[in-house]
Amino acid sequence: MSTQSPISIPEPEPLATDPSGTVPPQGDRDDGQPAPEGIVPTALAPMVGRRRERLAVSDVLRNPEVRLLVLTGPGGVGKTRLAWSVVEGLRDSFRDGVSFVDLSPISRSDLVLSTIAGGLGVRHSANVPLMDAINATIRARQMLLVVDNFEHVADAALLLTDLLMANPELTILATSRSVLSVYGEHVYPVPPMSVPTLPDDAQAGTPLTKLLLTSDAVQLFVRRASAVRADFQLTNDNARDVANICRLLDGLPLAIELAAARIGILSPKMLVQRLRRRLPLLDDGPRDVPDRLRTMRNAISWSYDLLDPDEQAVFRRISIFANTWTLADAVRVVADLNGDGSADEFDTLDLVASLVDKTLVRQVDTDTESPHFGMLQLLREFGFEQLDESGEREELERRHAYYMFEIAEAAGPELIGPNQIVWLERLAAMHPDLQTAFNWAMAHDPPELALGLAAGLWRFGYTRGHIREGREWIESALRRAPARTALRATALNGAGILANMERNLDDARVLHDEALEIATEIDDSRLRGVAHIGLGDCAGTRREFDEATHHYDQAERIFRALGDQRNIAAVMTNVGNLLWSQDKPAEAVETNERARILYTNAGDRRGIAWSATNIGRIAAQQQDYQRAVPNLEQALQYYDQLGDRGGYAEALEGIAQVAIGMGDFARAASLLAAADGLREAVNHPIAPIDRDPYETMIATLRHELGDAFTSIWETDRALGFDEVKVLSSEILRDDPAPANTSPRLARQAAINTLIKELGISEREIEVLSLVAAGKTDKDIADELFIGVRTVQSHVANLLTKLEVNARSAAVARALRAGIIT
Known part of the structure; x- marks a missing residue:
């Protein structure tokens, strides 16, 4: 029985290494020849990265309770190279040294023992069993035996436990593409190299090279590429392409080396384009490695054939x-x-x-x-x-597509019930498979397969920001499935809601009109009710209040007859918006409160968040912050759980209204900028009902902040989502109070503490205030009676202390934090 013990690995630490120099071999082997007896091969150059893995493996091998450690991983992940590197640092830990045995030249399990004996320098005669001879040679030794490439002779793994039992001071480090499944085995899965996480919204001028060189995979690519082409450097221009190369290759060292070898004739951008199909490009490795590692296809085929x-x-x-x-x-x-x-x-x-x-x-x-x-x-x-x-491909594609159809069909009702978060996460994980299945279904009959996939998933697209994709799927599937069925009406209603989200009201009305016609023809009351809600939304957005009221009345009558509490809540929320548009805030709040109760009974968290957002924003506009804050907090919490970035942006705008009311103009600007970035990312434009109050907030902030507003807007549109959450929670934690109240001492005390923690001097605050006012270095020097170089030194210190890369970002962060006003 195996007692495999997976090793817990700490998070990787950034490495500051020089990307120039000799190319180290990072795949599984350095050359194709077996090493001399027992000698650990010497690498041609230092290993790139892998600090976390080296430390973890070294610590395990120093543990006297671990006597058999197996480094596992797919071909090309760098098991052998990691073993060499670890051994270099462990020689002093084993009194009688280290011996190395390479099993790659043999093909039969019955040759393993003799190969190990050869590596250990064992001399024996035919009269003495080979195992006895080995034991006699090493029994008194405290040593480490490295056995490389065990996967193809894994049937002989019991020999290792026999050696360990007979030699109490022996430790074995093995490399294998598979676990050995023997007693006492401890397994260390060698992961691919760390790949960079490069923000898609990184602003122009951001120093990407420093960020990327914390990635082992990028360091390896740069070293290998610079060996092929001496003038190759990582620059801001090619950084994103290099990062994409490393991600497309899964951080596999062998694949990265093979790709970097192409840099002599292909630019990084060209490499990215050709790596859409990876294996054909990764086929020209060094001549001095085994055939199985000269191409990525050979490396994988070796494992597949076993x-x-x-x-x-x-x-x-x-x-x-x-x-x-x-x-x-x-x-x-x-x-x-x-x-x-x-x-x-x-x-x-x-x-x-x-x-x-x-x-x-x-x-x-x-x-x-x-x-x-x-x-x-x-x-x-x-x-x-x-x-x-x-x-088998055609049959597997068919099975896969029909299974995804079943998932989409089951998802529809779940996305408005108590399990919606679980289902949203499930669909997010399956999104690439759903896309694959939809594309297959569009090319095959029956046409209802693609339409059913699209119709079942529109709420997922609505919530997770795939609005454009969801609408395109439905409309392209509708063209292939003209039959006037309940499925078509369901899809039309979904497409209409998505079109309204994009503010394409004419398209939305046409889609809901046809859905209403079909639902009437087939006598489907629920579909009629949904179509009436959609048509009411279109009319309300156009400020055609009588028509909107008519459709909502029709919908509510239908859903009350059906006892459909969740859809009654949907009608109420839309009626609440209509009342808000008509400047009836008290009635709008009361209607949303009743809707929230019904959403809560149905377990629909998105509905609850929608109602809470409406109540919070109306209260914020009326400076009723005691009511606004808890509602907006609830909305943010639920939108975060749902992964609904569009909804989160709406709630942020409500919090910005609270911040303006409290006189916290800089952070209000940050919130509106962050919300704008979120809206753009998920194609969720501001609703017409919200446009006038939104423009009023923007005008107020421009007036109060002057030029600083532009700096904040440009910087904070690209805030990371975690930073946005921190910012909004800070504002919500402050005591809500109208703008004309006395200054909040707690807030000022927090600002003073922050300034002290960051180590910002009074002179640096003076310099930063003048930078925020648009002054040049010479203007600042003249005003403060200091030299221009001194000004530049203060600015450089501020960038470091505020952890930003540009003056505008420093100003924006200082304004948000209240360091300057």
Whole structure:
């Protein structure tokens, strides 16, 4: 029985390394020849990165309770190179040194013991069993034995436990693409190199190179590329492409080296374009490595060929999934069916577990209860090639598409009920697979398959910011499925709501009109009611209040007859907006309060957040901050849980109104800027009902802040979501009070504490205030009677202390924090 113990790894620490110099081999082998007896091969250059992994493996090997450690991982992840690097730092920890044995030249398990004996320099005669001779040679030694490339002779793994039992001071470090499944084995899965997380909204001029060089993968690419082309450097112009290369290659060292070798003839941008299909490009490795590591395809094929036929079948079929998947997903899509049409769940579980042990499939961390699994993209591409060659692709694509249709169909009602957060997370994880399935369905019959996928997912698109995609899916599927059915009416209503979200009111009205016609023809009351809500929204947005009221009345009558409490709440929320538009705030609040009760009974958190946002914003406009703040807090909490960035932006605008009322103009500007960035990212423009109060807030802030408003706006439109949450929570924690109250001493005390913590001097505050006023360095020097270079030194210190990269960002952060006004 195996006692595998996965090792817990700390988070990676940034490395400050020089990206120039000799290229270190980072894949699994340095050359194709076995090392001399027992000698650990010497690398041609220092290892790039891997500090976290080196420290973790070294710590484990120093633990006397760990005597067999296996470094596992897919081909090209750098197991061998990591082992060499670790051994270099551990020689003094083993009295009798380190011996190295490479098993790659052999192909049979019965040759393992003699190969180990050769590596240890054991001399024996035919009269003495080989194991006895080995034990006699090393029994008195306190040593580390490194056994490289064990995966293809894993049947001989019991020999390692025999050696350990006979030699109490022996420690073994093995590398293998699969676990060995022997007693006492401790497993360290070697991860791919850390890849950069580069913000999509990084502003022009942001020094991306410093950020990217904290990534091991980028460091390796730069070193290998500069060895191929001496003038290659990481610059702001090519940084994003280099980051994309490393991400597209999953951080696999061998793949990164093979890609960087192309830099002599391809720019980073050209490499990114060609890596849409990865394997054909990664096919020209060094001559002095084994054939299995000269191309990425060979590296993967070596592992694939070691699988038995059932494992190969599951591996190639699983490549049909574009993203992560659960065991239940695998059973439904890839398992062989029994005679009764069912699939054997336990067989699939065993085969997936075996692929995990062989590092071809990996378990992925998620917040969901069910374990999720995935494949590196290079492995998936190889698997998909095998699926094509096997002739199974068409059948697997069909199974996959129909399974995604079932998921979408089940999602519709769940997205307005108590399980909506779970389902939103599930659909987000499945989004790439849903996209793949929809594209397949659009090219195959029946046409209702694509329409059902699109119709079941429009609420997901609405909530998660895929509004344009959701609408395009429905409208393209509608063109293929003209039959006037309930499915078509459902899809038309969904498309109408999404069109309204984009403020395309004419399109929305046409879509809801046809839905109403079909629902009337087929006598579907619920669909008629939904169409009336949509038409009421269109009319209300156009300020056609009588028509809007007519449609809402019709909808409410229908849903009351059906006893549909959740949709009655939807009608009420829209009526509340209509009353707000008509300058009837008290009635609007009361209507939204009643709607919130019904949403709460239905477990619809998005509905609750919608009502709370409306109540909070109306209260903020009336300077009723005691009512505004708790409602906006609830809205933000629920929108965050739902991943609804558009809704979050609406609530932020309500908090900005509170901040303006409290005289906190700088942070109000920050919130509106951040909200604008969120709206743009998810294509969620401001509703006409909100336009006038929004423009009033902007005008007030421009008046109060002057030129500083522009600095704040430009900087804070790109705030990260976590920063936005911190900013809004700070404002909500302050005691709400009207603008004409006395200054809040607690706020000023917090500002003073922050200034002290940052170490900002009074002179630096003076300089920063003048920078905010638009003064040049010479103007500041003249006004403060100091030199221009002294001004520049103060500015440089401020950028460091405020952790920003530009003067405008420094001004914006100082204004937000109250350091300057």
